[in-house]
Amino acid sequence: MDELDTEPPLVVVPGADPSARQLCFAWGPAEVLVCETLFGRAGGAGAAAQALTSSVAGTGDGAPSSSRVFVVRRDQDIYIQTLRKLFNESHGIFMGLQRSEEELAGKSRKAQLVQVSKNYRSVIRACMEDMHQAAISTRDPALQGQYSTQVSILSAMELIWNLCEILFVEAATAGPLLLRLLDWVRLHVCDVDSMVREVLSSESPSKHKLFWNVVDVFVLQGRMDEARHLLSKEASANPTSMNMYKILDDLMKKMPVPSLGNTQTLTELELKWQHWHEECQRYLQDGTFASNPHMESICKILLGDEDAILEKKELMTTWYHFLVTRLLYSHPTVKPVELRFYAQSSMDLFLGGESSPEPLDMILMAAFEFEMHQVIKECSIVLSNWWFVAHLTDLLDHCKLLQSHNLYFGSNMREFLLLEYASGLFSHHSLWQLGVDYFDHCPEYGRVYLELHIERIPLSTEQKALKVLRICEQRQMHEQVRSICKIMAMKALRNNRLGSALSWSIRAKDAAFATLISDRFLKDYCERGCFSDLDLIDNLGPSMLLSDRLTFLGKYREFHRLYGEKRFPEAARLLLTLMTAHIAPCSFWMTLLTDALPLLEQKEVIFSAEQTYELMRCLEDLTAGNPNKQKFQDDDIETTKVEMLRLALARNLARVIVKEGTVEGS
Numbered sequence: 001m002d003e004l005d006t007e008p009p010l011v012v013v014p015g016a017d018p019s020a021r022q023l024c025f026a027w028g029p030a031e032v033l034v035c036e037t038l039f040g041r042a043g044g045a046g047a048a049a050q051a052l053t054s055s056v057a058g059t060g061d062g063a064p065s066s067s068r069v070f071v072v073r074r075d076q077d078i079y080i081q082t083l084r085k086l087f088n089e090s091h092g093i094f095m096g097l098q099r100s101e102e103e104l105a106g107k108s109r110k111a112q113l114v115q116v117s118k119n120y121r122s123v124i125r126a127c128m129e130d131m132h133q134a135a136i137s138t139r140d141p142a143l144q145g146q147y148s149t150q151v152s153i154l155s156a157m158e159l160i161w162n163l164c165e166i167l168f169v170e171a172a173t174a175g176p177l178l179l180r181l182l183d184w185v186r187l188h189v190c191d192v193d194s195m196v197r198e199v200l201s202s203e204s205p206s207k208h209k210l211f212w213n214v215v216d217v218f219v220l221q222g223r224m225d226e227a228r229h230l231l232s233k234e235a236s237a238n239p240t241s242m243n244m245y246k247i248l249d250d251l252m253k254k255m256p257v258p259s260l261g262n263t264q265t266l267t268e269l270e271l272k273w274q275h276w277h278e279e280c281q282r283y284l285q286d287g288t289f290a291s292n293p294h295m296e297s298i299c300k301i302l303l304g305d306e307d308a309i310l311e312k313k314e315l316m317t318t319w320y321h322f323l324v325t326r327l328l329y330s331h332p333t334v335k336p337v338e339l340r341f342y343a344q345s346s347m348d349l350f351l352g353g354e355s356s357p358e359p360l361d362m363i364l365m366a367a368f369e370f371e372m373h374q375v376i377k378e379c380s381i382v383l384s385n386w387w388f389v390a391h392l393t394d395l396l397d398h399c400k401l402l403q404s405h406n407l408y409f410g411s412n413m414r415e416f417l418l419l420e421y422a423s424g425l426f427s428h429h430s431l432w433q434l435g436v437d438y439f440d441h442c443p444e445y446g447r448v449y450l451e452l453h454i455e456r457i458p459l460s461t462e463q464k465a466l467k468v469l470r471i472c473e474q475r476q477m478h479e480q481v482r483s484i485c486k487i488m489a490m491k492a493l494r495n496n497r498l499g500s501a502l503s504w505s506i507r508a509k510d511a512a513f514a515t516l517i518s519d520r521f522l523k524d525y526c527e528r529g530c531f532s533d534l535d536l537i538d539n540l541g542p543s544m545l546l547s548d549r550l551t552f553l554g555k556y557r558e559f560h561r562l563y564g565e566k567r568f569p570e571a572a573r574l575l576l577t578l579m580t581a582h583i584a585p586c587s588f589w590m591t592l593l594t595d596a597l598p599l600l601e602q603k604e605v606i607f608s609a610e611q612t613y614e615l616m617r618c619l620e621d622l623t624a625g626n627p628n629k630q631k632f633q634d635d636d637i638e639t640t641k642v643e644m645l646r647l648a649l650a651r652n653l654a655r656v657i658v659k660e661g662t663v664e665g666s
Contacts, residue, residue: 077385078428080150082134086127087425090391091434093119097398098441110170113399117165120391121158128154156360157388159188163367164375164392167336169399174266174335175258178327182222185324189317192217205230206237212294217315219298220325224252227298241295247288248295251280251302258332266333273332277303304330310349319350320364336370343368372401376413390421390438415442419449426453436471447475454480459487462500469507482508489513498524499536502550506540511547518549522556522588531557548583556584559595572599572606579618589622590638593645600648609656616649 077083097116128151135147166172166180192214199205199214211230218227228249235245256272264272280302283289289296300308309316309325316322323346327334334342343365347357357365359382366374380389396402397414411419418438425435432453439450454472459465465488472480485508492501498520505513525531544554555578562571578584579592596615599606607615623642 077387078424078431082131082147082150083127084431085130086123086154086387087431087434089123089126090120090387091437093123094391094394094441095437097395113395114165114170116398117161117169117395120395121161121165124154124158124161128158153384155188157383159360160363160367160375160379161388161392162188163364164372164396167339167367167370168372168396168401172336174333175269176260177336178258178324178332178334179260181324182328185321186221186223189221189321192315192317204237206234213315215294216298216301216312219252219301220309220312220316220321222257222325222328224255228252241292244289244292244295247283248298251276251283251299254279255302256332270333301325302329306330306349313350316350319347319361322346322350323368340369372396373413376417380417386417386421386424390417393417411442411444415444415446418442419445423449423453426456432457433467440475450475451477451480455483459484459491462488482510484508486510486513489517493517493520498532503536506546506550509546511550515547515549518547518553519585521553522585526588526591531560549585552578552583552585556592563595563598568599568602568604568606572596572611575599576607576611576614580614586622589618590641593619593622594641597645597648600652605652605655605659607652607656609653609660612649612653612656616653619645619649 078087093116100112100116131147131151131154135144135151138144138147162184166177166184170180172180195210196214196217199208199210202208205211205214211234215227215230215234218224218230231245231249235242254276256269256276258269280299284296284299284303289299297308297311301312304326306326309322309329313322316325320343323343326346327342331338331342347361347365351357359378363375363378363382366378376389376393379392380386383389393402393414394417397412402413419442422435422438422442425438426432435453436450439446439453442449454468454477457464457468459468465484469481469484472484485504489501489504489508489510492498492504493516498517502514502517502521505517521531540550540554544551555574559571559574559578562568562574575592575596579589584592593615596607619642
C-alpha cells in the first residue's frame, strides 16, 4: 500500500519499428493506459511520455499531439451508474444465500434455492426497467444507444437465468416442465405485446387487420382462455361461423394440460391427450373448418403440425418459442432428458439454414442439453461483466450441481468466478466494499486476493482509511493494518497534523515513527512554548510505552498539568525523574532545567537537598558533556540561563540547609 508519487513508467511494445507508430502502455491497479504515438529520433519511453502528456493536455505540435490515449478497464460495467442497483441488491441476496441454513433438505431446501433464484431475477428485471426509463428520458442519442444496449443485455441475462432456474435449480419434471417453459416464453417473448394491445383497444377487434395474428399468438403461447375470448367476438360479428366457432372453442376448452398439483399421472394425461388429439384430427379431416382458413390453421396448430406452426414464424420470432409451441401440441409430457433432441431439431427447422445461430442461441442450446459448464463458459465469453456467471455459478454450487468440477490450478469454478467478479468491484471507488464480502466467501484464495487488493485502495480521506482499517482489523490482517496506519501517519506528518500522525503511528505500533513525531511535538513546544493536540497527549494511557520518547512526551505534558494545578512537589519529583531516568533527549535537558527555575524560586521550598544536588549534577553534565561546548559558551542566552540556574540552585540549597537545620534543632 505504498504511495507512489511518480507516474507509472510507459512500456513500449517489444519488437516495434522505431520509425513507425508504436503502442505504449502503463499498468494501473485495475486498468491500462494505452497510447499510440510516433517516435522521433530520440525514441524510447521518454518520447512516449512526451506524446502522452501532449495528447492528454491537448497541446503541442507535430506527431506527438496527434496521438490518442485509451483507458482500458478490466470491467467497464462497474462504472455504469444505472447498474449500481444490480450490484448492490444482488450482494444482499448473495450474502443471505451464504448464511442460509444448510440443514434444510429436500423440498424445503429446493424451495429456498428457487426463491433465491427468483430474487436474483427480480433484481435484473428492476434494473432493466430503470435502464429502459433512462433510455426514454435522455435526449442524448449516444447515451440512448448505450442504455438500449444494456437493456438488451439485461433481457438476455434474465432469459438465460430463468431457463437455468427451470432446468437446474427447480429441476422441473415431465408435466410441470412444459408449464414452466410456457411461462418462460410468455414472459420473455414480448415482441407481440404491442400488437395485442392495439387490437384489444380498437372499437371492433374482430374487424382489425391484426385480429387473427393476435389469436394465433395466444394459441402459439398456450393462452387458450384469451384466444377463446377473442374468437367469441368473431362469432358474434359473423353468425355464419358460429358452428365452427363452437367446435373450435370446445376443442380448445377440452385440451388436456399438465397440472402442477400432481392430480393426475403422466399416463392419464397421455391417454386424455391422445383422445383429444384424435378428435381434432377427425374434425380436420371432415373439413369442418375448410371454409375458414384461419380456424383451419388453428386446428392444424392444435394437432402439432410443424408446417402450420412454422407458417407463424414471424409471430414467434425465436426458435425457442417454436420449440415450446411444438412441445405443447405434440409432446406435452416431454422429459428433461429429451429436451436436447427437440431443441436441436427446432433450431434447425426454425433457422432453416438461412442464418447462423447467435451466441444467445448457443447458450440456450447448451442449457437445453444440460451442459451447465458450457453455459457458464459461453456466458463468460459473451457477457460484458462477471456478475452473471459469478452469481449463477454460486447458486448452482449451492444446488450441489458443480461439486465435481475443479479447475486445474486448484480452485473450483465457483471460487474462480467470484474472485474475478470481486476483483472488478475493487476497481470502483465505492463498490470495493461489496468485493470484501465476496472474497470472504472464497475459502481457498479469497484471503490472499483480499490482502492484495486492499493494499491498492487509494486512502484519499481519513474516513475511508478508517473504513479499510476496520475491515483489516476484523480479519486479523495485521500487516495491512500496519501499512495503512503508516501511510496515514506519513500523510498527516506532511500536512503538519502532528496529533493525527501520532494517533496513526500508535495504532500501527510503529515505535520509530512514534519517536520521530514525539520529537516534532517537542521541537514545536520549544519554538512556540505550548503543546498542540493536548487532548491526545493527555489521554495517551498505556500507549505512551510504545517508545521512550513518547513516554517522555506524555510524562512531560503531565508535569505541565501538575504545575498548572499548583501541585508543585509532585511536579518537582516528576521533573527530576525525567532528568535522571535518561529518557529525555539531551537537546531537551536545558528546557527541563529551565522549567525547574519557577519551582526553585517558590516561597516554599520544593526541592530537597538531595534533589537539588541531582539538579546540579544534571546541569554540570549538560555543560561539561556538550560536544559544542565552545559554541555553548559563546551563546549569551545559554550562558545567562546557566548562570541563573546555578544561582537559583545555590539559593535553594541554602534555604533547604537552613530549613532542614531548623527542623533538626527543634
